[in-house]
Amino acid sequence: METNQxxxxxxxxxxxxxELRLDILDTTTRAGSGHLSSSFSAVExxxxxxxxxxxxxxxxxPWWPExxxxxxxxxxxxxxxxxxxARAGYFDREMIWKLREIDSPxxxxxxxxxxxxxxxxxxxxxxxxxxxxxxxxxxRLNGLGFRVYVLIGDGECExxxxxxxxxxxxxxxxxxxTAILDYNKFQETGPISREMALEPLVDKWRAFGWHxxxxxxxxxxxxxxxxxxLQQVRGRPQILIAHTVKGKGVSFVEADFTFHGRALNxxxxxxxxxxxxxx
Amino acid sequence: xxxxxxxxxxxxxxMRDIFGEAILEVCKANSRVVVLDGDLGNSTxxxxxxxxxxxxxxxxxxxESNLVGIGAxxxxxGCIPWITSFSSFLLCNxxxxxxxxxxxxxxxAKILGSHGGITLGKxxxxxxxxxxxxxxxxxxTMTILVPCDPVSMHALVRLAxxxxxxxxxxxxxxxxxxxxxxxxxxxxxxxxxxREGSDxxxxxxxxxxxxxxxxxxxxxxxxxxxxxxxxxxxxPLDVETLxxxxxxxxxxxxxxxxxLQGGMGSxxxxxxxxxxxxxxxxVGLADTYCESADPNDLLVKYHLTAEDIVRAARGxxxxxxx
Numbered sequence: 001m002e003t004n005q006x007x008x009x010x011x012x013x014x015x016x017x018x019e020l021r022l023d024i025l026d027t028t029t030r031a032g033s034g035h036l037s038s039s040f041s042a043v044e045x046x047x048x049x050x051x052x053x054x055x056x057x058x059x060x061x062p063w064w065p066e067x068x069x070x071x072x073x074x075x076x077x078x079x080x081x082x083x084x085x086a087r088a089g090y091f092d093r094e095m096i097w098k099l100r101e102i103d104s105p106x107x108x109x110x111x112x113x114x115x116x117x118x119x120x121x122x123x124x125x126x127x128x129x130x131x132x133x134x135x136x137x138x139x140r141l142n143g144l145g146f147r148v149y150v151l152i153g154d155g156e157c158e159x160x161x162x163x164x165x166x167x168x169x170x171x172x173x174x175x176x177x178t179a180i181l182d183y184n185k186f187q188e189t190g191p192i193s194r195e196m197a198l199e200p201l202v203d204k205w206r207a208f209g210w211h212x213x214x215x216x217x218x219x220x221x222x223x224x225x226x227x228x229x230l231q232q233v234r235g236r237p238q239i240l241i242a243h244t245v246k247g248k249g250v251s252f253v254e255a256d257f258t259f260h261g262r263a264l265n266x267x268x269x270x271x272x273x274x275x276x277x278x279x
Numbered sequence: 280x281x282x283x284x285x286x287x288x289x290x291x292x293x294m295r296d297i298f299g300e301a302i303l304e305v306c307k308a309n310s311r312v313v314v315l316d317g318d319l320g321n322s323t324x325x326x327x328x329x330x331x332x333x334x335x336x337x338x339x340x341x342x343e344s345n346l347v348g349i350g351a352x353x354x355x356x357g358c359i360p361w362i363t364s365f366s367s368f369l370l371c372n373x374x375x376x377x378x379x380x381x382x383x384x385x386x387x388a389k390i391l392g393s394h395g396g397i398t399l400g401k402x403x404x405x406x407x408x409x410x411x412x413x414x415x416x417x418x419x420t421m422t423i424l425v426p427c428d429p430v431s432m433h434a435l436v437r438l439a440x441x442x443x444x445x446x447x448x449x450x451x452x453x454x455x456x457x458x459x460x461x462x463x464x465x466x467x468x469x470x471x472x473x474r475e476g477s478d479x480x481x482x483x484x485x486x487x488x489x490x491x492x493x494x495x496x497x498x499x500x501x502x503x504x505x506x507x508x509x510x511x512x513x514x515p516l517d518v519e520t521l522x523x524x525x526x527x528x529x530x531x532x533x534x535x536x537x538x539l540q541g542g543m544g545s546x547x548x549x550x551x552x553x554x555x556x557x558x559x560x561x562v563g564l565a566d567t568y569c570e571s572a573d574p575n576d577l578l579v580k581y582h583l584t585a586e587d588i589v590r591a592a593r594g595x596x597x598x599x600x601x
Binding site: 065069111112113119120121122123124126127129130131132133134135136137138139141142144160161164165167168 | 345348375
């Protein structure tokens, strides 16, 4: 059986990212809540993973034991995850309109296996990297050659569990584990640098024994190239620090961090749609 | 008097040693089982697996959040993880990780909370899991098991491993005497009546089952025939056995090595109050932390003895008459 891996042209990738942003906008506006800006910042990262040949998956056999794992540790970016999984073929696209609705599996934050392709229950931050290590150890034990990708947020790196996991991943030489840091520089209540300084992040991850690289988190091809190169690293887990913009794609959301967790009103949504279509 | 002596029970080894044997057995029987340790394998006795199956044993170190998370990930990769540590450290450090990654995910993962209750003794209140059953009660999908003797430990570790879904099993540092013959059958969610009686029912779990049998022996000297129930499964509760006991004996006493708040007794009371209200009595820890001391001294000082159960039973029987 084939996997869903495919390689796109740059124009196609831009078009996919644009459509994902529209889906995030429309579903959160319809729900009246949801983390729009945190979802926008990771659009190109997930586009590279799912639609440009990084992840090996079979959407018609979602729990195929050898699938590469993608764990959305920053669970509040669920409004991005569902349209990505729908586009990847895991479920009918109509499902995404049920985000946050009663009697729907499309939960505000992801719940393990409640939707095909959802690998972890996340939303209380800091937990995803540990799960990723467990998959690595289990895959090793069961002779499965999959890779594990974990998307973590920057504010999330304030949680001690992230560093417990960082230490353990290096200890277990988890070289099929790649963390991607959506470094959009803002947490819920303000700029990271003001609320809880994280820098020097590169030094911290290196000191924990990780191979560290940085990338423009909105250049899908560059992300793809870096992730492909990281697959060759041996003996160490890797982290790709993706420099992103919170709210990327809509100027007035980029300019105002208080949009965290807040959906747009119909007037704002119309303006946002215009911007996304014109970009 | 030794625990179980009045009831004529045969003494055994510390429960943690029995757990060490039981976990090794399930590892031998099922190659999917892996064991995770929070650097306490020599205390919980999970280390038996480290020696026999080093590739299936992971010491995650003193980091319980990460321990639970990695265990959950192993389940996602097709293993059956036993996540082991002291119940106090595991539940109090990693409650949120158990909640999301195990309970809310309805994951096929097993959690061993060792050193439950106060009978770990001299290490003192920081290590004692006196609230573990209440905390686990806050996880709606979690099956909760409390073995009371070597036979039930072996059986429940086996049943927990075979059960599809999240399970918490409480172990202890202390020795508990044999209650069961070696071929006793167990079913998750089905309590065992370990002594018949019609005047009052004593419901216990863990060490308080042997204690209840001792209490029943004392009560029998006064002509009071106590039924004794081993409530080895706290979730799902065996409503039928509890309601029958309430109906047939007319009085219930619950005894547990745990805070009275939110433990076994309060859950039994909820069922009895709803289905067949009868006089009840409760033996357990009042609103207090305990202290460092010999386990037997602690049981006396904090009112967890056969005599305490006898007192509560007499009180409940007395209330029946009014």
